[in-house]
Amino acid sequence: MKNSNGYAESFARLIKCPTVTESGHEYFDAFHKVLDEEFPLVKDNCERIELGRDVLLYKWSGKHSDRPIVLMAHQDVVPAVGGDWHFPPFGAEIKDGKMYGRGTMDCKNTLFCTMQAVEELIESGFTPEQDVYLSFSDCEETSGPGAEMARDWFKTHGITPDVVVDEGGAIITPIFAKMKKDAAMVGILEKGYADVKFIAKGKGGHSSQPPKNTPVARLGALVNYCEKHDVFKAKTSPASKAMIKGLGDALTPGLRTLARMFGGSALLAKLLPKIAPALGGAMFKTTMVFTMCEGAAAPNIIPQEAWVNLNLRFSPNDSPEKCFKKLEKIAKKFDCEMKVEKCRAASPMVNVDGNGYATFVSALKKTYPDVAVVPYIVFGGTDCRIMQEISTSAIRCTPFRMSMKQLGTMHASDENIDIENIEPCVNFFKNFIESYK
Ligand SMILES: [Zn+2]
Missing domain, CATH: 3.30.70.360 (Alpha-Beta Plaits)
Structure with a gap:
């Protein structure tokens, strides 16, 4: 079993596979081979459901099957041509504690942390309360059919996932002076x-x-x-209210009180788009x-x-x-x-009163006690919207710590993550799966 130093080495092998969407099958075959080698217990203990080339779907049987969990990510990455990379995009080079490479944050980190969590739980002899599925499309970046194939398989077999977790928000470092805590941005709905x-x-x-x-x-x-x-017109919605309330927890005490007072008000919905047109508009309009x-x-x-x-x-x-x-x-x-x-149309909002969301939040707080949980509206699109057709809780968040500067490298040059942040994210997924009842 790899220790936390081994995480970086193992993760690097995933990054070194240039699984650019729509590149040849041989790149994805090589990637699957690396997954089998790095996660032998997943290979031997989870059923691989064959759905064709575009999606890897694993089933880890739990004690029950009536309310399964689906953990999603994608295998493919966007091309790394052009731009001004200072590191080879598929070299997984490490400098000052950061690993550089296409896919480090979008989203082989999600895939790695999920697989590693399952690998470690299997090794410890743990059996999940409910079946756990891992669903990894190889064509998310081009809106290919991978996620739809998985969704159709669930539909055909009459399986309704209780909770689906996919990429989306991350744990971000403070973005303005009055923000005193890191914030876990948990995507609870996607705009239309x-x-x-x-x-x-x-x-x-x-x-x-x-x-x-x-x-x-x-x-x-x-x-x-x-x-x-x-x-x-700008209007508040249950999702924007939840976001303001969550953000309140990351602020200085004075601003927190203000956020609580005005969080649900129509006044804020009117004012914010005027003060910060791009972000405020996107949130409320x-x-x-x-x-x-x-x-x-x-x-x-x-x-x-x-x-x-x-x-x-x-x-x-x-x-x-x-x-x-x-x-x-x-x-x-x-x-x-x-x-x-x-x-x-906009997606329905995650059932924030449901068991899936509550377990997700409590696993977040257990893993990252110092982080504020901020539900938010996802402006862009992910494969999650396909799975949400069959689940009431499709949560879009990988609780991986990132700076705003790092977020800016997504789909751009010098994409990177801090390798010390891999371990807590693995722990999050372990906590989530273990505590899911
Ligand atoms: Zn992605």
Whole structure:
């Protein structure tokens, strides 16, 4: 059995496998071989459910099967081309206590800590109260089918996981002066997503004899209108209230009292987006931003058709249908057509009164007594939203300590973690599995 020094060595072997999404099968086969070698007890004691290439699914049988746990992560990583890496991206080099490499934080750390926790528990002779499944897709970064295959297997077998844990939040060091504690950011719901195209049409023609009100001019006016007007209002939701309350525990006493007093208030929902527009808006509102546009094929043509793409992130308060109705009115106002290209509503909120969430939080407090637990709204997307279709508690958090600087290296150059933070995260997963009743 490896000791905590051995963790870094073992973890490095995972990082050295360049499992870039959609790279050849041989890279993933080599990765599976490393997993078998590093976690022999998982290999011998857990059933590997064969679902094809895109997902590794293990079942560790517990005393009961009616309320199983699913622990998720992904095997694949984003490419490490370009940027200015100071270390070889698949070298797992260590400098000043940090290991550098693609996947160190997104999210082979999750995969490693989960596997290592199960390995150690098996070695100690422990049998979990409920079945534990480990589900690792190999195509998360490209929204591939791995997680869906696992979800479908659970559905076909009539298995309803009581709690699902996936990547998402981490334990972050204080981000402003009045924050006195590290905070474990526990993702309890995911915002919705849509792409909407606005299309303006006209007669077109040669640019030397321009008419007024061309497609590009109308789209320009529409974009301007959307930027200037508060199309979607800020509102509190149960999730944003839980977040403010949790954040309160990480603050200095004065601010903590303020957070408790105003945490659930509509006033805060109105004020915060004004004080900190990007973060406050993302927390309390359906946000939207124009991301793509296209006009004529040449500089001297007035286009017959031009379009802009609007990217939306729905708050849990707003249904996509309601938002689209508002946008349709705006489209009409500027004589444009509107087409929804892609859409999913915000996910349901984790059942924070349920056993799964309570066990997760108590394992967090046991492992990291000095850390504030802050539930939060996940703005981006993970595979977890696929599994949440079959579970009421899909928690998005790997309790791994990271600085904001380290978080900034995700999908960027010099991705790294502190190797001393591996051990507590392994302990967290052990605590979670052991205390889950
Ligand atoms: Zn990830």
